[in-house]
Amino acid sequence: MNNEFYHSSFKLAVVGGGQLGRMLIQEALNYNISIHVLDPDENAPCKEICTSFITGSLTDENTVFSFGKDKQLVTIEIEHVSAEALKKLEASGIPVYPQPHLLEMIQDKGAQKQFYRENGIPTADFYLVNSKNEIADYKDQFPFFQKLRKGGYDGRGVQLLNSPDDLSAAFDSPSLLEKPVDFIKEISVIVARNTKGETTYFPVVECEFNPIANLVEFLFAPADVSKEIEKNAIEIAVKVAEKMKIVGLLAVEMFVTKDGKVLVNEVAPRPHNSGHHTIEANITSQYEQHLRAILGLPLGSTEMIRPAVMVNLLGEEGYSGEAVYDGLEEVMKIKGAFVHLYGKKKTKPFRKMGHVTLLADTLEEAKANAILVKNKLKVVSKITQNI
Amino acid sequence: MNNEFYHSSFKLAVVGGGQLGRMLIQEALNYNISIHVLDPDENAPCKEICTSFITGSLTDENTVFSFGKDKQLVTIEIEHVSAEALKKLEASGIPVYPQPHLLEMIQDKGAQKQFYRENGIPTADFYLVNSKNEIADYKDQFPFFQKLRKGGYDGRGVQLLNSPDDLSAAFDSPSLLEKPVDFIKEISVIVARNTKGETTYFPVVECEFNPIANLVEFLFAPADVSKEIEKNAIEIAVKVAEKMKIVGLLAVEMFVTKDGKVLVNEVAPRPHNSGHHTIEANITSQYEQHLRAILGLPLGSTEMIRPAVMVNLLGEEGYSGEAVYDGLEEVMKIKGAFVHLYGKKKTKPFRKMGHVTLLADTLEEAKANAILVKNKLKVVSKITQNI
Numbered sequence: 001m002n003n004e005f006y007h008s009s010f011k012l013a014v015v016g017g018g019q020l021g022r023m024l025i026q027e028a029l030n031y032n033i034s035i036h037v038l039d040p041d042e043n044a045p046c047k048e049i050c051t052s053f054i055t056g057s058l059t060d061e062n063t064v065f066s067f068g069k070d071k072q073l074v075t076i077e078i079e080h081v082s083a084e085a086l087k088k089l090e091a092s093g094i095p096v097y098p099q100p101h102l103l104e105m106i107q108d109k110g111a112q113k114q115f116y117r118e119n120g121i122p123t124a125d126f127y128l129v130n131s132k133n134e135i136a137d138y139k140d141q142f143p144f145f146q147k148l149r150k151g152g153y154d155g156r157g158v159q160l161l162n163s164p165d166d167l168s169a170a171f172d173s174p175s176l177l178e179k180p181v182d183f184i185k186e187i188s189v190i191v192a193r194n195t196k197g198e199t200t201y202f203p204v205v206e207c208e209f210n211p212i213a214n215l216v217e218f219l220f221a222p223a224d225v226s227k228e229i230e231k232n233a234i235e236i237a238v239k240v241a242e243k244m245k246i247v248g249l250l251a252v253e254m255f256v257t258k259d260g261k262v263l264v265n266e267v268a269p270r271p272h273n274s275g276h277h278t279i280e281a282n283i284t285s286q287y288e289q290h291l292r293a294i295l296g297l298p299l300g301s302t303e304m305i306r307p308a309v310m311v312n313l314l315g316e317e318g319y320s321g322e323a324v325y326d327g328l329e330e331v332m333k334i335k336g337a338f339v340h341l342y343g344k345k346k347t348k349p350f351r352k353m354g355h356v357t358l359l360a361d362t363l364e365e366a367k368a369n370a371i372l373v374k375n376k377l378k379v380v381s382k383i384t385q386n387i
Numbered sequence: 388m389n390n391e392f393y394h395s396s397f398k399l400a401v402v403g404g405g406q407l408g409r410m411l412i413q414e415a416l417n418y419n420i421s422i423h424v425l426d427p428d429e430n431a432p433c434k435e436i437c438t439s440f441i442t443g444s445l446t447d448e449n450t451v452f453s454f455g456k457d458k459q460l461v462t463i464e465i466e467h468v469s470a471e472a473l474k475k476l477e478a479s480g481i482p483v484y485p486q487p488h489l490l491e492m493i494q495d496k497g498a499q500k501q502f503y504r505e506n507g508i509p510t511a512d513f514y515l516v517n518s519k520n521e522i523a524d525y526k527d528q529f530p531f532f533q534k535l536r537k538g539g540y541d542g543r544g545v546q547l548l549n550s551p552d553d554l555s556a557a558f559d560s561p562s563l564l565e566k567p568v569d570f571i572k573e574i575s576v577i578v579a580r581n582t583k584g585e586t587t588y589f590p591v592v593e594c595e596f597n598p599i600a601n602l603v604e605f606l607f608a609p610a611d612v613s614k615e616i617e618k619n620a621i622e623i624a625v626k627v628a629e630k631m632k633i634v635g636l637l638a639v640e641m642f643v644t645k646d647g648k649v650l651v652n653e654v655a656p657r658p659h660n661s662g663h664h665t666i667e668a669n670i671t672s673q674y675e676q677h678l679r680a681i682l683g684l685p686l687g688s689t690e691m692i693r694p695a696v697m698v699n700l701l702g703e704e705g706y707s708g709e710a711v712y713d714g715l716e717e718v719m720k721i722k723g724a725f726v727h728l729y730g731k732k733k734t735k736p737f738r739k740m741g742h743v744t745l746l747a748d749t750l751e752e753a754k755a756n757a758i759l760v761k762n763k764l765k766v767v768s769k770i771t772q773n774i
Contacts, residue, residue, distance in 0.1 A: 006710075026413065032729075048438055283746070325393060329684060339418060340417050341417065342419075
């Protein structure tokens with residue numbers, strides 16, 4: 001199917017039209033790949049640059065199936081989509097990558113953890129419960145993070161249960177009880193595996209989260225970890241991808257513990273926030289690598305060109321409405337600052353509006369410039385609103 | 388006008404919708420810039436990725452004026468457009484960059500050469516004639532290149548007159564008689580000048596032309612020239628841009644003669660084939676720099692990241708029709724090969740269908756890979772036609 005992917009008769013369906021899809025399209029343009037997008041938001045970041053755009057629910061089985069059924073290949077840019085629809089598309093003979101059964105497993109945080117356990121992948125200890133009542137069975141083992149098995153996203157559906165006293169506030173739904181990890185760093189490795197089973201991985205990166213929004217705020221590439229931890233992290237990430245036999249990208253987020261262990265936190269089977277910097281910092285970007293993987297093409301070199309720091313541009317607190325990028329010109333003066341705005345018309349607190357990647361000769365220089373960006377560039381709105 | 392260029396209410400008009408416009412849009416996406424395009428070809432490379440597209444003649448005054456009159460800023464991606472329309476747009480208060488009077492001067496090869504002479508810019512000796520008859524006045528000074536003052540393009544409208552015997556075949560139109568230059572290299576420097584008069588230049592590159600098609604086939608960055616020639620070339624290029632007071636890019640193509648002189652051949656007031664490699668090889672690409680210049684933003688660093696060779700993908704002789712990129716997968720295996728297909732459905736002999744940039748640690752390695760690309764990747768068509 002793939003050797004003439006550059007003809008307009010070859011239609012690649014992307015379920016989801018956010019910034020990850022947009023950056024995927026930006027790379028796809030270099031290969032003439034026609035990308036067709038489904039998203040519920042009629043102003044989604046992909047809207048104006050994809051070959052065709054359909055407004056519709058990502059979780060509605062019929063909508064997703066209808067969208068995909070006349071395409072030659074289907075992929076996703078967000079996990080929260082109808083796995084049932086993707087299974088039906090796959091059953092009808094259309095290649096769907098990542099494979100729907102993997103997506104379904106990853107959508108269920110409980111099944112995902114069981115997969116790690118069954119495959120000898122190091123991860124934090126956990127229990128699965130079906131309701132609030134069952135949590136009491138583990139009352140001698142608090143504290144726990146309680147995570148809803150399904151539907152959580154960017155920190156939603158997650159809470160800390162410190163002691164049995166917190167039981168009244170617990171979610172009364174199937175959930176995962178996970179022992180908190182005493183970690184010193186959060187790192188990520190993005191693995192790509194193509195239809196031929198070939199794999200590559202991007203160098204280990206380090207993520208710093210915004211503590212309020214639970215979103216990646218800074219990313220450092222390469223990560224400041226020992227050779228041993230680096231090797232360990234890569235081995236674990238590649239092992240997860242190979243055990244899953246996934247086709248496409250798999251972003252493996254991991255904790256480095258105080259005692260030097262590497263534990264898998266969670267995975268995302270798609271381009272990931274921890275790979276934005278690869279657009280400029282690596283020979284092949286994660287977006288191009290995803291396309292190569294799902295099209296059965298040779299995977300590209302993931303070698304780093306220069307050290308990089310990525311800063312997410314999150315909507316400032318207190319501002320909601322038409323976005324204004326205050327300080328943008330100042331940032332454009334910084335050597336090696338690569339600005340990416342996501343084409344979102346409206347900002348709101350902590351909304352991911354764009355990112356800036358800083359390349360420099362050393363990571364220290366890139367970090368210093370990232371702090372400049374963080375201080376100078378603010379995503380605000382024309383009319384201040386207290387919200 | 389420019390501080391909120393990322394709002395959709397800010398409309399940038401690009402006259403011409405070819406590959407240069409396409410690559411300009413690819414960079415503009417990172418800044419949310421809405422680009423509106425006019426091109427006579429309803430399948431032009433910009434069509435699917437611009438904010439709006441109008442099919443129409445670039446040389447028809449009314450068409451170009453109507454297209455531009457509701458935009459906030461107008462630029463071009465090809466010189467062969469109605470300068471009259473652009474002058475009217477400018478007179479109506481819309482900024483047009485490059486400035487229409489410069490475009491008009493550059494469109495006229497005679498006026499362009501006189502500009503060099505008047506400003507002390509080294510260039511090959513020349514005479515201007517209005518008709519075939521007047522050429523005889525210079526019969527003791529053959530050989531000449533006869534170039535039509537207006538309308539020539541990519542080698543069309545140019546011929547060598549070796550001796551008075553060739554007079555019968557001479558063009559009977561206003562033209563430039565230019566003394567052939569005994570050159571050893573063709574080099575190019577792209578200068579950017581913004582609305583504030585700030586300038587930057589990209590490092591000197593070396594162009595190798597396809598002798599049949601008179602199109603750039605290979606480009607080497609940096610150029611293999613002495614420090615003195617490099618310095619001289621940069622000084623000349625910057626001087627041309629500053630004397631013109633151009634806003635936007637100016638690609639200055641120059642000859643290096645056997646005796647080490649640098650002579651200006653011609654200029655292009657727009658992104659140029661000799662700057663394609665800057666997308667990956669330099670911190671700021673020529674396309675982004677053009678946007679920065681015309682929007683009055685700070686110009687970016689033009690520092691090279693790695694040595695690069697650019698190979699133009701020209702349609703193979705003997706093939707015409709729906710394009711097939713034979714050998715593309717082989718090229719995608721080469722480390723540091725960046726493929727750019729221009730979204731043109733149909734190939735024909737020597738049509739510019741795309742380019743590949745090769746980055747490597749050394750220029751020699753990049754050259755070796757460029758030769759691999761040249762040998763492996765052929766733009767053919769499904770049905771062979773003898774034409």
